[in-house]
């Protein structure tokens with residue numbers, strides 16, 4: 064079978080986007096997981112952090128399902144949702160839309176370009192929960208806010224939250240960002256362990272100046288990525304709770320793939336976060352897939368979005384220059 068796909072990224076967190084909306088192509092869940100393992104493999108011509116499947120939705124404009132590179136399905140993906148937002152808005156010729164995800168129907172909206180000629184979208188990150196059962200994190204307490212987790216580290220304090228995929232966030236000094244500790248902690252909580260039966264995304268946050276933070280994330284089901292949208296949203300919220308940033312104000316979130324902008328809101332029903340950033344297309348490809356032969360595949364056509372790639376490289380360089388001043 065032939066599959067048409069778009070390689071895209073949000074802050075260098077890259078995905079293969081496959082449209083199942085028009086019914087010409089559809090997969091079972093088992094096939095989606097296997098496809099993610101095969102096509103996301105970095106040793107192949109494609110390679111990505113995950114696959115975004117775009118499907119029809121009964122209530123919303125479209126539905127997104129996200130599979131990590133290891134074949135596991137995630138309940139949410141912020142950077143991926145921006146790419147899906149662009150794809151769906153352009154397909155339906157709309158400026159805004161609602162996308163169904165595993166646990167919520169979320170607003171997405173085209174924004175003014177974050178940087179010259181960079182297609183930019185806002186996506187809603189919600190619901191947010193601090194209940195440990197929602198991650199899950201198996202500790203004898205209901206929440207964990209700025210507290211050590213004995214098995215992980217003697218000096219780090221973590222906040223656990225689901226947005227709604229699971230995250231732990233710690234605010235650190237530059238030396239912790241550059242040390243091996245994040246890798247050690249992340250591999251522990253994403254391997255067989257008594258605390259996180261489903262694994263967890265692990266973010267180290269370094270405040271840069273008021274209104275600007277740097278976030279590095281080890282993603283469940285992937286490993287270290289250039290950026291993780293839900294993690295940057297969760298981290299922005301945690302910095303507000305710690306008095307480092309303000310609600311309802313822009314927080315510039317720098318990462319190894321560029322930067323996004325978050326705004327934390329609190330309403331009667333809880334917190335939600337605006338995640339604003341690029342939705343960049345890298346190439347459009349046709350892939351010939353042999354399902355009968357272990358998903359072996361061949362890339363038949365590949366058309367690069369050269370102008371978009373070049374423009375994003377400028378944003379990436381400006382972001383890295385900013386980070387270097389403070390780290």
Ligand SMILES: N[C@@H](CCC[C@H](N)C(=O)O)C(=O)O
Nearest residue numbers: 137140141142228291292293
């Ligand atoms: N990269 C994503 C999150 C993808 C899912 C995550 N690895 C998980 O398993 O929860 C993002 O941008 O939010």
